Amino acid sequence: MYAEERKEKSIITVFLGFLLGLVYFSNNSLIIAISSIQQDLGISTMNINWVVNSYNISIVSILVIAGRICDRLGSARALQYSLPIYVGGSLLILFAQETFVLVLGRFFQGWSLAFLYPCLARVVTGNFQGKELGKAIGLYNGIASIFMPLGFFIGGWICTYGTWRYIYIIDGGWGIILWFLTFFLLKKDSPKKHTKIHIPGFLLFSAGLVCFIAVIMEGKVWGWSSPLSLTLFGGALLFFFLFYLVNRKAKDPLLHFQLFRSPSTIAAFFVMFSVSTVYLISVIWSIYLQAHFFLSPLAAGTLLLLTVVPTVFFSPFIGSLIDRVHIGRLISLGLLLGAAGTGIILLGLNQNHIWILVLGFVVYGNYLIFCRTPTSILLYSSIEPARRGKIFAVYKLWSQIAVLTGFSFLAANMASVEVNLIEERFAEYQITDIPISEARQVTISKEALEKIEAEYPVGTVDLVKKIVQQAGVEGLESTMWVPIYIFLLTFLLFNLYCWKTKSTF
Known part of the structure; x- marks a missing residue:
């Protein structure tokens, strides 16, 4: 019985390593492929900014409530719902012929992976305690870190001898395999059905973030003192202030x-x-x-x-x-x-x-x-x-x-x-x-x-x-x-x- 339990925990740890490794591989392969994508689609330096940051914008905005959604659904179900979104984003990037579709695909990828971090925390703390917890975290991080250099090397090899689009065939296939394995490797943990999502706070924070980042990214093009820049910056301050008030009064703040x-x-x-x-x-x-x-x-x-x-x-x-x-x-x-x-x-x-x-x-x-x-x-x-x-x-x-x-x-x-x-x-x-x-x-x-x-x-x-x-x-x-x-x-x-x-x- 003890041997079977150890084997089961080892498999879960390896699975978590490959799950986190998907993030490392995806990010590092994009870094090396970005020049090839730029040449293929004729994307300007400023629009490359949007390609990279659409992923980060979606992660930041969703991360505010991702942990609560994971608590409400349970980590297994949250991953089963979010990984198909990641695969969909990879398919959009794979067939993208213009910048907007590429940005949208990256946004969906970030949206999906925002759920990964709280799910990892729930799975590892739910299966390991005491000294086992530290060893498990070290092991799955060690496995995941292998995909950091592989992202650079494989991404570079693909772009040199093929097309950057092949990266997203690997990306999407990896996501499908992980999604399939969640049904067999992850136990349905007990969801906290009474967890509140705080939609108003989430919307205010997301609106403020988008306004602020738009000014940072495009301010030099529009002009820092232009009406559009000043309006968006003022809107960001207003949204963040309202978020602070809503968050402060909440019983369980975001x-x-x-x-x-x-x-x-x-x-x-x-x-x-x-x-x-x-x-x-x-x-x-x-x-x-x-x-x-x-x-x-x-x-x-x-x-x-x-x-x-x-x-x-x-x-x-x-x-x-x-x-x-x-x-x-x-x-x-x-x-x-x-x-x-x-x-x-x-x-x-x-x-x-x-x-x-x-x-x-x-x-x-x-x-x-x-x-x-x-x-x-x-x-x-x-x-x-x-x-x-x-x-x-x-x-x-x-x-x-x-x-x-x-x-x-x-x-x-x-x-x-x-x-x-x-x-x-x-x-x-x-x-x-x-x-x-x-x-x-x-x-x-x-x-x-x-x-x-x-x-x-x-x-x-x-x-x-x-x-x-x-x-x-x-x-x-x-x-x-x-x-x-x-x-x-x-x-x-x-x-x-x-x-x-x-x-x-």
Whole structure:
């Protein structure tokens, strides 16, 4: 009986690893495929922002109530309802011929995976207790982390020797298999039928989030002081204020602001929010390596793989290291490694030197181990077990908001610098009859290239391509300084807070 129970628990742990691995594979394969998608569909840099962030917007908005829906339905039933939505999103992306369909598919994928995190928490805490719980979490995270490098490598291989659409055949098939297995591997846990969903709070939060992100993403295009930008920003503030009032009066609020009381909780949230803002910088690296460094998707994927290899190999040892070294020191080391790794990558891009890039990606990968993992441990060790579920939901929500806001700003900043430089160079060469929006498509759209060749004098295409490529390089270089500043500022403020509160962690 005991042997059968252990076997059953081992199978559940492996299943959870493959479930979480789907998220890692999907995200990392998209990162490396984004340049191929951009060229195939002729998507602008700003619209790439929407392709990436539609996924994050849906996760953040649904995550507010996903835990409650899982409580009400039970984890098995919630997964059985949500995974088909993920498969549907993969099919939309597979057959997408325009940006809107691609964005919609990503939105459905994010919507589905928002239910994954609370379901994982319910399944693992429902099947494992005591020392078994820590081992189970470590094992399924270890299995899932294998798919981080596989996402980069397989995605790069597919885009080099096939078409990026094959990735979403794997994605959809993976989702179907996992959905099928939920009926056999997951027991129907007891749902909490009296759990309230709080629809008004959810709608207010989602409306505020969409208005805020729209301004962050499009503000430089519309103009920060334009009526549309000001209206949306004012709407975001109003919706968030109304959400705060509704949330405050609720008996069981969606967000528990009183959780932010202990110094360690505040420190953990601050560090995670700060570093999450630059989490998707790898999307911009992927585009640059392929569009301006002229690497194949496979070569670019192999380089980016170096950012996750340290996590796969060294994560099992971080726990024993934390027993010997203060968590605060490890977090500080991780922040410095993040700044140093980004700086080395920037140097490699400037010098056009592949081995400097290799070193930079490896150093950057170690930041993930020494910063993100200890930060999670710092958070969970500071609260009692009964409140960890609520903390996890808030923690995941704020980290996703940071990812969403950070990438929106980075992509918008890069696009803005690129447009300004193209305008300056066009004025310098007296190119006045080619729209900037059309010129920016020459490196990613064959149609735009053919149009300029047909309508403008010989030599114009080569000049425009040179201007656009150089603008893209300079736009990336200016954007790369942002994460360096964020890492260093976070390091300074974190240590200042530790000194001010006399916290040793």
